[in-house]
Amino acid sequence: MRKINEECGVFGIFAPEKTDVAHLTYYGLFALQHRGQESAGIVVNDDGVFRVHKDDGLVNDIFTPRIMETLGEGNMAVGHVRYGTTGSKGVVNAQPIVVRHIKGTMALAHNGNLINSYELREALEEQGSIFHTTSDTEVISYMITKERINACSIEEAIGRAVKKIKGAYSLIVMSPQKMIAVRDPNGFHPLCYGQRADGAYVIASETCALDSVGAKFIRDVLPGEMVVFTKSGVLSVKDNCDTAKPSMCIFEYIYFARPDSMIDGYSVHEARRKAGEFLAEEYKVDADIVIGVPDSGIDAALGYAKRSGIPYGVGLIKNKYIGRTFIAPGQKSRENLVRIKLNAVPSSVKGKRVIMVDDSIVRGTTSGPIVKLLRDAGATEVHMMVASPPFLNPCYYGTDVDSKENLIACKHTVKEIADIIGVDSLGYLNPKYLPYLAGDGTKGFCTACFDGKYPTEVPAQIRKDKFEQKITGKE
């Protein structure tokens, strides 16, 4: 059976009184749409009555006016956008999960990936537990419920449960009366909260979602911390803090998060810009123009241009009516889609030596057609700068890096890749710069996909499964 790896976005709102929490959650999820486009869900808590709607698709398509009306008003709501890989589609895995139990109904929205979910699940099943989904979120909900029976409060139950789960989790739990935000001790994925002028607390994967609902950023949830929002106030539980090395996913800065977000105090935009500067420092190329591959190569291109002194220009235009290649499951051919997605700006590149900056190379299948666009438009040379190191290892913490046999860097040297893509030269970001993208190099990051240094143990079983899933593509 295949485990689902998800990069997702979570959002929660805890309002002092009944208000349009569903609409605010809608806007929050819309701001987090880049974190998952496969399915979305909103659960409204109207004085203990939970109303839920989840479906496959984009926020904007799922939450029609009629659906929003049925969700109605409430004092709390939690939402989720999910990115699933091919094969795992289906509304059954959509989140938030709502579970009903004698101690009270509970809704969970989760971003991350557990590394001990197999054992937890096995143990639970041996006790007679049944599972409706293949997601970690259901495992977590069981763990909490098991503890809930003898715990005096939901937060106590969560506190006990999270000590048993291992891996990456940025979690929002909504009970009839409370909302709880929890982040794993490594702090793999972001989670922050803020407050609106009307007093409502807002929890979200990224600050851009706070901004979208007019909430003022208060602070990031700390690695290992649990923050409890109740009518009486906000409570921080730090039992689980400092039990692991901080390991924020560096790929959040490189690609996943929105550039207008601040994560753990550092600007995503700035991190990308710095990547461009580091590239310019390492690779000196004689060229006429620096361009970025929209959207996520733009920031690094600006950094490269600034540091190198070569003028920045707009060389590629993206059709604004298309989505994001990397993230949409089920596309047949990346190559065929490039031409309808991107187009060169002839006046920018004709007769020029072009430096093209992109955020990363995964399979290497899109870069070639883009380079061809530039050459067809008259570029005399194309040099490619990649604002991240080569992908070499799988991720076990919730980001769906492609499988080894698909990763071009696992099979080819940089020189070979340059030839495959058809560029005159190719430069990857030197891994040594990664710690300096956000901060002064002292902050810990998870850079395992680049260097294989996993911040946690990874059980043999999950390594094997991860491998097999990629090989077989079977459930």
Add this chain to the structure above:
Amino acid sequence: MRKINEECGVFGIFAPEKTDVAHLTYYGLFALQHRGQESAGIVVNDDGVFRVHKDDGLVNDIFTPRIMETLGEGNMAVGHVRYGTTGSKGVVNAQPIVVRHIKGTMALAHNGNLINSYELREALEEQGSIFHTTSDTEVISYMITKERINACSIEEAIGRAVKKIKGAYSLIVMSPQKMIAVRDPNGFHPLCYGQRADGAYVIASETCALDSVGAKFIRDVLPGEMVVFTKSGVLSVKDNCDTAKPSMCIFEYIYFARPDSMIDGYSVHEARRKAGEFLAEEYKVDADIVIGVPDSGIDAALGYAKRSGIPYGVGLIKNKYIGRTFIAPGQKSRENLVRIKLNAVPSSVKGKRVIMVDDSIVRGTTSGPIVKLLRDAGATEVHMMVASPPFLNPCYYGTDVDSKENLIACKHTVKEIADIIGVDSLGYLNPKYLPYLAGDGTKGFCTACFDGKYPTEVPAQIRKDKFEQKITGKE
């Protein structure tokens, strides 16, 4: 929290080899559509891989060609159509339920209602079980799973589990290798099986579904029996038979089942026809024409006409593009809909004394407008004959009889009802005839909705809940 009372239809197919089980299940569910129009689902078992699709709506709308394609072929499939009362809508409660467990995935389709689900659920939750739905089917799936851990086979687990659940259940369980049909010891609801020319076994709530897929009826599943379909053959387990008094729901014959179905050996059409004959015996009315209210009053009208000697005629035409009032949740006003649903045939009723036969009177809100249609079309007298006794008691076994305060017979005498409806006379079927509708009067039936004689104990809790649910309409 509100329990959902469901009258549903179940269908299963066990084929000797991979074939289009999804399409056959589609046709089977289409034949059972009258048993539930709120949601439907099909689970295909393709050599142990379960593919599922469930949604709100009618079979015909849910299972588009694209969806059918994704379901694909398999060697087994199980399907379900569900009727839920207002408020319980939502695909989350759609069936079949698919549960994943270390001992194997399992799909369940259930028709009926447990009377001890509260206690079972409470006990399960105290052990840390969580529930995604409010349906009994999830309780049953837990019960089976709990037993499964120590049982040597799925059928053994089911056998143990059903001894702990009480109430009404016609159940189909599909495991990776087997299909199991179970019926409660009272045999409240129908369940039968047959075989197609290609060897495939077909299990269904009613014989009409066997007919629709070209399966030849073999026999009814006995009250309390478990029938296990495996590659090696068909096995009957009768441990639980004869542990309770046979109590087939009489309302299946009166209204719920399709007239072309045979239930426990008796024709539904014939039962209705007999009801009409008994009415004619008891109520002699001087009239010119006997008409039936389409669709379910037609059979009894024919019986009345035959016994009374008054000619049968077509006095009311139903717009064939509309659904079935009693069963569709969410309609605003039954009265307003009558005129667009039914129309009188002036040439049949003008200047005539009309005997109008209907299957039952629930709230009494539709009968009045129908009588008005007849009078407007020129009927000089309208006498109403009702092919069932007055509804006086709630049902705890899965048929959604309205609440007492809505049941017109709980609040008014027959004379008063006649006045409210606006008929010249009104006759209900005498309860004494009920045992003779299907059989010679010796077979046991559940007639509790009419006479309050419940064939099982009914815990105080469920009585209270049933009452409250109707009063408050809240979950």
Add this chain to the structure above:
Amino acid sequence: MRKINEECGVFGIFAPEKTDVAHLTYYGLFALQHRGQESAGIVVNDDGVFRVHKDDGLVNDIFTPRIMETLGEGNMAVGHVRYGTTGSKGVVNAQPIVVRHIKGTMALAHNGNLINSYELREALEEQGSIFHTTSDTEVISYMITKERINACSIEEAIGRAVKKIKGAYSLIVMSPQKMIAVRDPNGFHPLCYGQRADGAYVIASETCALDSVGAKFIRDVLPGEMVVFTKSGVLSVKDNCDTAKPSMCIFEYIYFARPDSMIDGYSVHEARRKAGEFLAEEYKVDADIVIGVPDSGIDAALGYAKRSGIPYGVGLIKNKYIGRTFIAPGQKSRENLVRIKLNAVPSSVKGKRVIMVDDSIVRGTTSGPIVKLLRDAGATEVHMMVASPPFLNPCYYGTDVDSKENLIACKHTVKEIADIIGVDSLGYLNPKYLPYLAGDGTKGFCTACFDGKYPTEVPAQIRKDKFEQKITGKE
């Protein structure tokens, strides 16, 4: 180019003041849905502003609450349901047609078929007219507009135009201020009007639509008559009356219209019942039960039973969630659909000699499978009685009788047909009885599809086209 033959339904309402004419038209069209299920449209006239919505599909699916809201209120509305043959699908041919012209906007809804539309169209095109559709309605709208230029009123223009068009038309025209109903001099298709308690006049193809909106029938529009509804009152123009022999389509009585409708003073239900009686008179069969094929064989079966003295019974049940075979374009196999559409009632037919009555036999492809259902359910003999004569000729007046090479009666003797269908005996209605189905035999009918006696000239061109269209199926 293929001409579209349509059997359609038209509906119009002229209210004394602004009201919910859109909803009333919705209900009217819903009552006329049997006359056309391919597309539907409503045009609301809100003080001279026309709002229109047309689409492919059923009334109930097309006119969602949101659409109804956009249509809004008005003082007039006209609606249309259309039945198109395969290949002519597409909203472009949906009606009513709205045409904009300097003399005022105009909406037209038309039921029927012109026989001189080719020549009219050719002449118009030679003058530079362009056509957006392939329908007669656009030809008629041009003819009216051409006259409108020099006419002092819309009714004068219509009056002149209809003298130039030949064939079958039951037409409703809505101008900014008036509503006009016109019927061709032969009166091929029905058209009637009535009035609601609020004073609104209602025009419709059949009386059942008047009933559905609570309008009291006033009278049929006479063959050749034009009825003009204005603020000042109702005006009848009879210039064109008595210019042709009354030729009401007999097939309206036999199959097309709803049994609860009265057409030109005669009951549709009664006409069908009489057909059954005439059959019983001509064909004496020794049998145990008379059954009707739902829905349109029921009435005649009752007539046959009454006259023959053989008891009437319910032998076939139709799945109420399916539509009407004859009328739905695009179905792949009539045979395959029979079993999911119909089922036998075993208790009615087992061991019995059955007389099965149906309204007509077209291709003869459905009757065989139905007979098989009965035999499989245990019928010892099956005799078929058909409540109309054999179809032998094409219809040029708007009813889509199948092509000669598909009509079973054109290729086989009655004996052969009986063998093909698999019945013990087969009887068709003797054509001599047709004039007596509605009235005393003195009223004129168009019976051309049975006897080839066309009440108008039929140009060679249209005969040829009709033929070719059937052969080639090409546009």
Add this chain to the structure above:
Amino acid sequence: MRKINEECGVFGIFAPEKTDVAHLTYYGLFALQHRGQESAGIVVNDDGVFRVHKDDGLVNDIFTPRIMETLGEGNMAVGHVRYGTTGSKGVVNAQPIVVRHIKGTMALAHNGNLINSYELREALEEQGSIFHTTSDTEVISYMITKERINACSIEEAIGRAVKKIKGAYSLIVMSPQKMIAVRDPNGFHPLCYGQRADGAYVIASETCALDSVGAKFIRDVLPGEMVVFTKSGVLSVKDNCDTAKPSMCIFEYIYFARPDSMIDGYSVHEARRKAGEFLAEEYKVDADIVIGVPDSGIDAALGYAKRSGIPYGVGLIKNKYIGRTFIAPGQKSRENLVRIKLNAVPSSVKGKRVIMVDDSIVRGTTSGPIVKLLRDAGATEVHMMVASPPFLNPCYYGTDVDSKENLIACKHTVKEIADIIGVDSLGYLNPKYLPYLAGDGTKGFCTACFDGKYPTEVPAQIRKDKFEQKITGKE
């Protein structure tokens, strides 16, 4: 009656043999989606048989795989995307228009606006012509058809017709055998053609659509030119060239066209960049960063940064899941949408003096909220540079500039606007630079929306209507 002002996109393909012209047209329209998002249509010409599909919505939503399949293959196709103002919605006005006539079926796709359509329409209606739509395209189709009767070819008819129509038109006409592209003598809107490697000719509003289907640009259609594509080759008719002053809409360069397009030989991207440079020349501001408002302010911001020497940065991020404000009809509040559409990048603007560049200011309602975003993110000063002059006059040639009473520049001085928007300073592009955006200042442009110098006469009627339409918003 209201005239519809449309800015639209047209696309046509003429292939040497039967191929997937529908898919190519789909991609072409997708590339032109920015020119109109209200409705779209494709007409496939399969050896003289025209198959059409048009609907409201985006290309991607309308043309589902099922629809594409029904369109099938052909040797020619023409497509259209339409932008309609509020109130004119509805598929009835969707293009291409298909008209049927004795001389052959014809499909038309039109971008532009006639200034004499009222008189033409009036004259046509007086001759008995009827109109189904309110669009100019139907008028044009009539004009062509009228000429067609006595013309020896479709191109001759078009040639004659276009001499009678006045105003802006970039037109593609498809007949059974030919495809004809025509541009008005002023050349208001762009139209060009190219060729694919397989020999197929492609005509499109912008070069970006040629690129999207892999067609190599050949040349722009000249103002007044008609280009006829036939099996025998490509024919240019220049009768109508040089009959008017070249007057390419300057707003195509400033906002409407895609930056990767070349129009009449000049790069759209470059034109915008130049606008930024001219702004920098005229307005010297002491600032720390230059940012662009996405998407259309980016190019000018780069120009401003380059010329001024102030560094360019990314200060605003647009949610990529939202559409384009200016163009989408029916939005309730531009202000409310800004925050969910745009967000500031705090690391870029915090503590900085920001120069914000946008393409234009229409109502001035969006700029204020954007400035607020920047200030909330910590910008100490915000100076706004607008890459076009103030809008002061209506457009009669097909671009929907807002009405005078809505145009902020008609009601306020620049100083007042700066205060309303809340910026520290505000600079508009000096109109004197407009001729230098594309070319050396010698090429003629229509700049009427800025300076009121209309290149053609504008009849009083159309001035009045244009005015009234804006005031009343009524049809």
